[in-house]
Amino acid sequence: MPLIPEEPQIHESVPGPRATPAAGRTAPTPRPVPGPGPRPAPPRGAPAASARPGKPGPSRGPATAPPPQRTAPKSSAPGAAAAAEAQLQLIPAPADGAVDAADEAVDLLLDSGRAPHEVLVLTTGDRHPWAAHELSFGEASYWAQHDAADDVFYADADAERAKGRPVVVVAVNGGSDETVAKALPAAMARAGALLIVCGDPQRINALIGAAA
Numbered sequence: 001m002p003l004i005p006e007e008p009q010i011h012e013s014v015p016g017p018r019a020t021p022a023a024g025r026t027a028p029t030p031r032p033v034p035g036p037g038p039r040p041a042p043p044r045g046a047p048a049a050s051a052r053p054g055k056p057g058p059s060r061g062p063a064t065a066p067p068p069q070r071t072a073p074k075s076s077a078p079g080a081a082a083a084a085e086a087q088l089q090l091i092p093a094p095a096d097g098a099v100d101a102a103d104e105a106v107d108l109l110l111d112s113g114r115a116p117h118e119v120l121v122l123t124t125g126d127r128h129p130w131a132a133h134e135l136s137f138g139e140a141s142y143w144a145q146h147d148a149a150d151d152v153f154y155a156d157a158d159a160e161r162a163k164g165r166p167v168v169v170v171a172v173n174g175g176s177d178e179t180v181a182k183a184l185p186a187a188m189a190r191a192g193a194l195l196i197v198c199g200d201p202q203r204i205n206a207l208i209g210a211a212a
Contacts, residue, residue: 086191091198101198102171120165121154125174128154157183164190172199181207
């Protein structure tokens, strides 16, 4: 269903570093999440956006709560028992915008109350800028941050050392069909509760169906 712009309305609170609007003033309409439709503003008392110091890239404004997820279909493939318990959410994005979509999904997850250490971000093409930056200091330092498990971690989709987390976000930002076809079920097996895939929906659905 195409996105329908939301009508301006007064919001009691919006997560993020924004002051609460004074009585009688109309608050700006929150950004809709990329996906099938507009999302409602979070309820009163929603936690503020979590800061992630040291991550390169532009800062992002306040965002709405993540969209509803759909349950991943059951499969006879290896790891299907674990995958069936996780939910699957697809965020449409072109290959060159998949990393940005993944970053926005992470922001929304943190805004909605997910702890940073619960999130793993994987890329099928070029490394995420954060991963490339940290790897410039050496693999030992990079993987030490992974093992510390106290923040969002970014890795290549084929990085076997990356352990599973409650939420896994995959940016399909490149890679061959074979690479992506292997990465998706592997990411699903790593996801304890939710798998978010950012990329071309037609390609992703075809590859998920082929891997099932």
